[in-house]
Amino acid sequence: MVSANGQQTLEGQVAVVTGGARAIGREICETLARRGATVVSLDLSDSADTVAAVEAAGGSAAGIVCDVTDEERVQAAVSEVTDRYGRLDVLVNNAGVFSTMERRPFWEIPVDEWDLMMRVNVRSVFVVSKAASAPMRAAKRGRIVNIASNVFVFGMPDFMHYVASKGAVVGITRAMARELGRFGIAVNAVSPGLVTTEVTEETVPAEYRERVAAGQCLQQPLVPSDIAQAVAYLAGPEARLVTGQNLLVNGGATMGPS
16 A cells, blocks of 8 residues: 555654544545555444445555443453554544534523534544553654644634534643653644535535635545645654644635635
8 A cells, every 4th residue: 555655754653543434534534545554444423334344445444333432342442452553653534523513593502512612523523532641652753643623723603612622622632742742742732624525525515615615725625635644744753843733624715815
């Protein structure tokens, strides 16, 4: 399995991707596998399709059904990975909820919906990073990439719980970068704009997706590979001294008014 430039930049490494069963997560798994990594998807859903796609292309992958907000289950999953492969080099915190949630003014958001957003989008990053950082700290190496969102930059109206959750992810990224740097572990975030996936095609009207793309400097719809390639860069040796950063992949949508 080789990367686009013909190099297996992650050869011999093991990468865990949360939410790897479909959409952006699946693309991240396939992209990291093309770079030579063995990938393990942690997802509430079965990751059989992701594993099959990676293996069909000649790579190595596994799936573990896991609630990534459950600390005990996550620790068991991480132990399963390290017991099987003897290492854990890359963690991508991709699992989250977004387009399936109703947009409304913050004063109409039910508290239980706020709690669900924070549990999936924030708690999971903390819980999985806590578990995965242990073998990384022991090995004095590692890469953690958290998937945030560009909404934190401009503040999307009627979606405050999502904006707040992704702001928390950026904050977690910076704090972890400070704490884990002495262990040789880099921590960064990728903040996508609106990505066209099978999920957003089902839940976000085409007119809205077209309007978002029209507001970008580069007016092409974002696709999962745009995000996966950014993740692969931050996970690889090319980003050797990049840490604590939030990489916006949104066609320039948040540059500000021209």
